Amino acid sequence: xxxxxxxxxxxxxxxxxxxxxILHCDTIQAQDTKLVVTIPPDLELSSSERSVLAKGxxxxxxxxxxxxxxxxxxVSSFCRKLRLRHHFGITxxxxxxxxxxxxxxxxxxxxxxxxxxxENNILDSVIESINKDVDRLLPPKRTTLSNLSPEEREAxxxxxxxxxxxxxxxxxxxxVVVWQKDxxxxxxxxxxxxxxxxxxxxxxxxxxxxxxxKKTLTNLIRNNQLPKSATSLLHPCPQISNFYLLPxxxxxxxxxxxxVSSHSCPTVLISxxxxxxxxxxxxxxxxxxxxxxHFLRLIQDFEFPENCGxxxxxxxxVSSLNDKTPKFLQLLSFA
Numbered sequence: 001x002x003x004x005x006x007x008x009x010x011x012x013x014x015x016x017x018x019x020x021x022i023l024h025c026d027t028i029q030a031q032d033t034k035l036v037v038t039i040p041p042d043l044e045l046s047s048s049e050r051s052v053l054a055k056g057x058x059x060x061x062x063x064x065x066x067x068x069x070x071x072x073x074x075v076s077s078f079c080r081k082l083r084l085r086h087h088f089g090i091t092x093x094x095x096x097x098x099x100x101x102x103x104x105x106x107x108x109x110x111x112x113x114x115x116x117x118x119e120n121n122i123l124d125s126v127i128e129s130i131n132k133d134v135d136r137l138l139p140p141k142r143t144t145l146s147n148l149s150p151e152e153r154e155a156x157x158x159x160x161x162x163x164x165x166x167x168x169x170x171x172x173x174x175x176v177v178v179w180q181k182d183x184x185x186x187x188x189x190x191x192x193x194x195x196x197x198x199x200x201x202x203x204x205x206x207x208x209x210x211x212x213x214k215k216t217l218t219n220l221i222r223n224n225q226l227p228k229s230a231t232s233l234l235h236p237c238p239q240i241s242n243f244y245l246l247p248x249x250x251x252x253x254x255x256x257x258x259x260v261s262s263h264s265c266p267t268v269l270i271s272x273x274x275x276x277x278x279x280x281x282x283x284x285x286x287x288x289x290x291x292x293x294h295f296l297r298l299i300q301d302f303e304f305p306e307n308c309g310x311x312x313x314x315x316x317x318v319s320s321l322n323d324k325t326p327k328f329l330q331l332l333s334f335a
Contacts, residue, residue, distance in 0.1 A: 032056065033054040033055065033056075034053070034054050034055070034056045034174060034175060034176045035054075035173070035174075035175040035176070036050050036053045036054050036175065036176050036177075036178065037170065037175050037176070037177045037178070037247075037249050038177070038178045038179075038180075039177060039178070039179045039180060039183055039184075039247060039249075039254050040180060040183065043178060043180055045178060046155060046158075048149075048151040048152050048154065048155035049155040049158065049159055051149075051151075051152055051155070052148065052152040052155050052156050052159070053159070053167070053176045053178065054176070056174075056176065057167070057169055057176060059147075061146075061147060061148050061153070061156065062145060062146055062147050062148075064145075064146070066138060068138055071134065071138065072134065075130060075131065075134050078130075079127045079130060079131075080114045082123060082126070082127065083114055083115040083117075083119070083123065083127075084114070084115065086115070086119060086120055086123050087115040087119060099273060099276045099277050100227070100229075102272070102273055102276040103227065103229040103230055103232060103233070103273065104229060163181070164180065164181045164182075165178055165179070165180065165181060166178075166179040166180075166181050166184040167179070168244075168245070168246055168247060169246065170246065170247055170248075170249045170250075171246040171247060171248045171249070171250075171256075171257045172248070172249075172250055173249070173250065175249060177247045177249060179247060184245065184256070187245060187255065187256045188243070188244075188245055188256065191245075191256065191258055192243070197320065204240050205240075206238050206239065206240045206265070206266060209238070209265070209266040209267070210234075210235070210238050210266040212266075213233075213234060213235075213266045213267060213270065214234055217230055217231060217233055217234060230273075232269070233269045233270050233273055234266075234269070235264065235265070235266055235268060235269055237264065238264060238265060238266040239264040239265065240265065241260050241261060241262040241264075241265045242260070242261040243258065243259070243260050243261075244258075244259050244261070245257060245258060245259070246259060258320075
């Protein structure tokens with residue numbers, strides 16, 4: 001139906017509601033399998049452990065007793081999103097949020113308001129069909145269907161209990177990597193001991209960082225360099241960032257790509273605000289490349305000039321670019 005979001009775009013909801021009821025077999029076979037890699041290569045895994053890992057890290061085991069309350073709650077939330085998207089004319093176009101709108105969004109109180117039915121007959125019909133399907137398809141009792149064999153279910157529990165293994169997605173290629181924990185820790189210690197990139201701190205700096213952010217925001221607002229709504233850039237419950245590694249199985253000795261997850265650190269909202277400020281500037285640069293699909297579109301019609309001499313097409317990769325680029329040079333690039 002034109003202009004209407006697909007009925008079941010929420011994959012997790014679809015899995016929980018539909019898979020146990022539309023398939024009529026005792027065991028549901030996975031359609032897609034992932035490569036399973038171990039570090040070291042001779043790390044022992046049973047065939048059942050490899051089988052369950054090959055289903056991928058987004059695999060969801062079926063619950064033999066469906067949670068009706070959660071399903072109905074999620075369906076209600078999904079239908080509300082459909083009505084809100086239609087009411088406010090929300091599309092899937094790239095986000096062009098201005099810095100002012102970003103601050104207002106942070107400072108706004110989450111609303112539970114839902115547009116009433118009657119705004120669009122097609123949308124009403126879609127939502128009515130969804131609710132009827134829920135009533136019809138919810139199993140009345142415990143289901144015997146499973147997307148895991150008994151051996152795979154036991155293997156999943158075994159992997160969960162094994163504290164000597166680290167399971168991560170590969171940095172590239174989509175493989176599932178089982179990393180022996182002592183080797184994972186050794187690789188992390190090796191990288192964190194690089195004093196040109198990391199500095200060991202005597203204690204958790206979160207409270208001091210939060211106080212500095214609060215003081216800085218207060219001064220900028222007092223000097224009219226930021227609007228009063230910028231107080232929303234202070235994270236309400238900050239936490240220290242987390243460091244972890246993604247294995248580079250395509251490189252010799254399988255080094256780890258360092259990732260610092262900063263989703264709750266004191267400066268995360270400031271970073272998002274700066275992104276809303278800088279993105280219009282960065283995207284206007286002639287050298288701007290957003291991602292691989294964007295690059296492929298850029299070179300789709302590219303041709304070398306006829307009389308350009310020797311023709312070379314090459315790429316470059318800088319090891320640990322962010323760690324090795326002085327911060328003042330990063331700031332100067334936006335000056």
